[in-house]
Amino acid sequence: MRTLIIFTTFSFIILSSFGNHTYISTRNKYTSSEQIQKAKLIYHYKAVANGLADIYIKVFDDETFELYFRSLEDNIEATYHGTAYETKKNIILNFTSDKPILEALFDEKFDSNNAFKVISDSKVSIDKSKPYISLWGIGCEKL
Incomplete structure (x- = not known):
């Protein structure tokens, strides 16, 4: 597993790689919900x-x-x-x-x-x- 965390002024992005899939997780200060996308x-x-x-x-x-x-x-x-x-x-x-x-x-x-x-x-x-x-x-x- 590889994970990269990117911080910006208003949000952060987490990229995780598991085998053949990459997961992108984002969270910003305006919402408390987390969006997860799977890069195929x-x-x-x-x-x-x-x-x-x-x-x-x-x-x-x-x-x-x-x-x-x-x-x-x-x-x-x-x-x-x-x-x-x-x-x-x-x-x-x-x-x-x-x-x-x-x-x-x-x-x-x-x-x-x-x-x-x-x-x-x-x-x-x-x-x-x-x-x-x-x-x-x-x-x-x-x-």
């Missing part, structure tokens, strides 16, 4: 078994995503977040906080099925019709 997982890519890294991308219906990366060789671990939206053919990921070097993670020389395109240093387009993508040279299946 709509796309999930996960690395196939390998000895190099654990990687996944989860895209939620609240237009957010999470990319998790853990190198098994160097014991380096990172989680990236941002906004996501769909076009007719693609999922667009926009990294909003810390961001990886996208050309290294989404290396087009390993993209044999043309599943993604790096648009800028903070934005990637993924073809949602493809059954897998290659991240850091590792095949990730669409679940």
Whole structure:
């Protein structure tokens, strides 16, 4: 379980992640009732078994995503977040906080099925019709 609490002048927001679901709880000083929304997982890519890294991308219906990366060789671990939206053919990921070097993670020389395109240093387009993508040279299946 991961929990993030954000305080603002008039309210606070709690984001909790349990498995495939993210829960958003908000409370403000004007109401005593609590609203809970469940962000549903709509796309999930996960690395196939390998000895190099654990990687996944989860895209939620609240237009957010999470990319998790853990190198098994160097014991380096990172989680990236941002906004996501769909076009007719693609999922667009926009990294909003810390961001990886996208050309290294989404290396087009390993993209044999043309599943993604790096648009800028903070934005990637993924073809949602493809059954897998290659991240850091590792095949990730669409679940």
